Amino acid sequence: MLESGDLRKGTKLEIDGEPYVIVQFEFVKPGKGQALYKCKLKNMVTGAQFDRTYRSGEKFTPADLEEVQMEYLYFDGNSYCFMNNTTYEQEMLTADQVGEGKAFLKDNTVCNVLLFQGRPIGVTLPNFVELRVTQAEPWAKGDTASGSTKPATLETGHVVQVPPFVNEGELLRIDTRSGEYVERVKE
Numbered sequence: 001m002l003e004s005g006d007l008r009k010g011t012k013l014e015i016d017g018e019p020y021v022i023v024q025f026e027f028v029k030p031g032k033g034q035a036l037y038k039c040k041l042k043n044m045v046t047g048a049q050f051d052r053t054y055r056s057g058e059k060f061t062p063a064d065l066e067e068v069q070m071e072y073l074y075f076d077g078n079s080y081c082f083m084n085n086t087t088y089e090q091e092m093l094t095a096d097q098v099g100e101g102k103a104f105l106k107d108n109t110v111c112n113v114l115l116f117q118g119r120p121i122g123v124t125l126p127n128f129v130e131l132r133v134t135q136a137e138p139w140a141k142g143d144t145a146s147g148s149t150k151p152a153t154l155e156t157g158h159v160v161q162v163p164p165f166v167n168e169g170e171l172l173r174i175d176t177r178s179g180e181y182v183e184r185v186k187e
Helices: 095-104
Strands: 012-015 018-028 036-043 049-055 059-062 065-075 080-084 090-093 110-116 119-124 128-136 150-154 159-162 171-175 180-184
Touching (some): 080 095, 159 180
Antiparallel strands (some): 012 018, 012 059, 018 036, 065 080, 065 110, 110 119
């Protein structure tokens, strides 16, 4: 059990059978009376947010969360299929659960899937993935303006800004947190 004194930004709680994370936290000690803990909570399943104030001495149940390494297998048009690397069980996740990461998912990518009471609620991709360029404008000699970039389409369909020397068919390292080009990968 957690007490109100243990609350911090990033703490994960279970409230009414749902997992919540504290996204903003403020400790208030008025001149008289008990200390107050003002929290902005975000539902980890639906994404809904709300504010709640707790008094000192209240108790909370920590959320029953587990992170499991899973391999992305395929997209069937509605759901993303992930396989547990140890038990070989498959879990289907919705596009909302995968979130922004779907732009960087390719077959056999190993990810961390967040489970709440045994059911998947979210995915964390590796920080960097290697993706092949499927479409990019050719580089014209003399296009050397500093800071110039051009759009390139990756094998997942995601469009990223790249330096002008990047060509079709090249393998690029992409930062999944920002969605930006990092470097070319030697093959």
